[in-house]
Amino acid sequence: MKSAAARVSEVNSYPQVLGKAVIVRALYEGRDISATWDALMKRVSENLQDAGAFFDLANILYTVRQPEKAALSQKAAIEISRTFHIRNGAGTGPTVLVFVVAGDFMANTPIEFLLEKSDANILLHFVDGNTVDLSEVPEHDVAFIGIGESAENAEVLERLQHLLRGWRGPILNNAPQRIAALSRDAVAETFKDEPSILAPFTTRVPRDRLLSSNADLQRIGGISSWPIIIRPVGTHAGGGLEKISSHAELESYLQGHGESEFYVAPFVDYSGPDGKFRKQRIAFIDGKAYASHLAVSDHWMVHYLSAGMAEHGDRRAEEASWMADFDRDFAARHARAFDALHRRLGLDYFAIDCAELPDGRLLLFEADVAMIVHAMDSENVFPYKKLAMARLFAGFEWALRKRINRAGPIPTQRCAHTGKPAIYQRNDNDCLICVIAMFAGRTYEEVQAIARSCDPAFPLGGPMSHSIMRGVANKCGIVLLSSIYMLWAKPGIIGVISPTIPDAGHAVLWDGEKIIDPGNCERVDRGYVDRCGLEFTQRARDLEPLIAHDDRISYVARAAMVGESN
Numbered sequence: 001m002k003s004a005a006a007r008v009s010e011v012n013s014y015p016q017v018l019g020k021a022v023i024v025r026a027l028y029e030g031r032d033i034s035a036t037w038d039a040l041m042k043r044v045s046e047n048l049q050d051a052g053a054f055f056d057l058a059n060i061l062y063t064v065r066q067p068e069k070a071a072l073s074q075k076a077a078i079e080i081s082r083t084f085h086i087r088n089g090a091g092t093g094p095t096v097l098v099f100v101v102a103g104d105f106m107a108n109t110p111i112e113f114l115l116e117k118s119d120a121n122i123l124l125h126f127v128d129g130n131t132v133d134l135s136e137v138p139e140h141d142v143a144f145i146g147i148g149e150s151a152e153n154a155e156v157l158e159r160l161q162h163l164l165r166g167w168r169g170p171i172l173n174n175a176p177q178r179i180a181a182l183s184r185d186a187v188a189e190t191f192k193d194e195p196s197i198l199a200p201f202t203t204r205v206p207r208d209r210l211l212s213s214n215a216d217l218q219r220i221g222g223i224s225s226w227p228i229i230i231r232p233v234g235t236h237a238g239g240g241l242e243k244i245s246s247h248a249e250l251e252s253y254l255q256g257h258g259e260s261e262f263y264v265a266p267f268v269d270y271s272g273p274d275g276k277f278r279k280q281r282i283a284f285i286d287g288k289a290y291a292s293h294l295a296v297s298d299h300w301m302v303h304y305l306s307a308g309m310a311e312h313g314d315r316r317a318e319e320a321s322w323m324a325d326f327d328r329d330f331a332a333r334h335a336r337a338f339d340a341l342h343r344r345l346g347l348d349y350f351a352i353d354c355a356e357l358p359d360g361r362l363l364l365f366e367a368d369v370a371m372i373v374h375a376m377d378s379e380n381v382f383p384y385k386k387l388a389m390a391r392l393f394a395g396f397e398w399a400l401r402k403r404i405n406r407a408g409p410i411p412t413q414r415c416a417h418t419g420k421p422a423i424y425q426r427n428d429n430d431c432l433i434c435v436i437a438m439f440a441g442r443t444y445e446e447v448q449a450i451a452r453s454c455d456p457a458f459p460l461g462g463p464m465s466h467s468i469m470r471g472v473a474n475k476c477g478i479v480l481l482s483s484i485y486m487l488w489a490k491p492g493i494i495g496v497i498s499p500t501i502p503d504a505g506h507a508v509l510w511d512g513e514k515i516i517d518p519g520n521c522e523r524v525d526r527g528y529v530d531r532c533g534l535e536f537t538q539r540a541r542d543l544e545p546l547i548a549h550d551d552r553i554s555y556v557a558r559a560a561m562v563g564e565s566n
Helices: 004-013 019-028 034-046 051-063 067-080 154-163 176-180 184-190 207-211 247-256 313-324 335-345 385-406 431-440 444-454 466-475 526-532 540-565
Strands: 083-087 095-100 121-126 142-145 203-206 228-232 242-244 261-266 277-285 288-297 349-356 362-368 480-483 492-497 505-510 533-539
Touching: 019 051, 019 083, 034 051, 051 067, 051 083, 142 385, 154 176, 184 261, 184 362, 203 207, 207 247, 207 261, 242 247, 277 335, 277 385, 288 313, 288 385, 313 385, 335 362, 335 526, 431 444, 431 466, 431 492, 431 505, 444 466, 466 480, 492 526, 526 533, 533 540
Parallel strands: 095 121, 095 142
Antiparallel strands: 083 121, 203 261, 228 242, 228 261, 277 288, 277 349, 349 362, 480 533, 492 505, 492 533
C-alpha cells in the first residue's frame, strides 16, 4: 500500500481541471469568464498536450451550447489523458474515482455538483466500449459508477458489468446492468404492477410505423386513445417532446423530426385543482429520498427554468413548504412508492422526476443516474434551498464515507447481544452468512466453513438456502424456528424484501436493541419491517412464551366456538 504522501502525489499527477460545477456556476450566475477562456486558449496554443485545458474548454463549450466544438475539445483531452483531477475545497477529503464516458452533461452523473461543497478529490476516469480491463485505474478511497443510461452508453455499461466482477474495493452504483435498465420503456415495465406508482406504458416505435398511412393507436400498441406524448429516443430535458392529439398532428410532428425511433406514451393529465402542473425532482441516496426541487407551471411540460419560479413568489413559497416538510409529509405519504423505487431499481444513487396524482399514486416520468441536481439558484431569491440541498449533499458524502468505513478493518457498529463488531456483506448473495455470523457470535469465515461441512456444494459467498441456514445454526448450538412471530426483546434474524436488489429477499439482524443491515442500505428499520417483512427467525426457546400464548389464545377461541355451537 502506498503512503499517504505517495497517494497525494499520484492524485496530483493527473491533469487538474476546474470541472463543470465551477464553470456552469459562473455562467449560471452571469459572471464574465472571458479571462478564463482566454487563459485556457493560451495554454492549448502553447502546449497541444495540455489535456486539462482542452477538458475545461469542452465544459465551457457545452455550457454555452456549442456541442460539436465541445465534443472535439473533449476528444482531444481524452486522447491525452483518461483521468482528470478535480480538487474540491481544501482537497483533504476522500479520493473518489468516478467511471465516466465521453459526452455532454447528460452522459454521466453530475457528481461535481454533489461534491462541490466538500473537500473531496474527484478523479474522473474515462472508459469506453474498447476498455479491456481496470487494472490501471488510479488509487482511490471509494469508486462510483457515474455513467448514465443511453443507447450510446449501452455497450460500455455491458462491458463494465463484466469488468467489475470481483471488484473488492468500496464502490457505489456497482450495477451497470441496472443503470442500463433505466430506459423509459424499461422503467415503465418495471413498475407496471406497482399499485403505488403510475409509470405510463411507454413503447419504442420506429419512424416507418408511425409514418404508415393507416397508422393508428392500436398499431402503436398499449395505447387506447389520444392524446399521446412523443419524443425521439435518446433525448432528455424535454428535447423533441410534444403532446399529440390526432393523426394530423402526428404527421406534422414527424415532418419536423427526422429521427428513426421515438418513445410514445399516453398523456396523463396531472394538473391540480388550480389547473397548474407540479413536477418534483427527488434524489435517492442509499434508499433515502431527498428533495431536489419542485416546479409549478401553467404548462404540462414542466421545466424548472421555464416555470417562472423566480418570478412567482407563491410558487416559491409552495416549494419552500414542500422542501421543509418533505420527510414528514411527501416522503411519508409516498413511503411505499419510495420503497418500491429503491428496491426495484437496485441502485445506491439515482434521481426521479415525478408528480402526485389525485388518487395518491406517484406519477413517474423518469428515473436516471444522470439528472442534474445542484445548488446554483440565487440564495437571495431561493433562500430556503440552501438547507435542503446541504442535506442532500451531506447524504451523498455520508454514503461515500460509509462505504470507505466498511472497507476498513474495524466496523464501528457492534452487536448488542454479543458485543462483537457487525459483519457486512462482501457481495450481493451473502446476507445470511453475515447475519448468522452476527447472531451466533462467529466470524464470516467460520460460518462459510460450517456451511461447506453441511453441503460441500455450498458456493463460497452464498447464496445460502434456509435448510443450510438451519444446519449451520444447529452446528453452532442454536436451534432456530421460523414463524410469523417476533419477540423483540430477544435477538433474531429478520427476512425482508430486499431494499437494493429487485425481486429478491434479504436478511438483517435484530440484536435485541437495533436492526443491523449487513448490506449498504439504511432503509431497513422497524417501519420497513412492518411494510416489507417476510418472516422472523429466532431461537426456539426464546419463542416459547409466544407459542405458549398462542396456544392459550387458540384454546380459548376453540372453547368459545364449542360454546357457540351448543
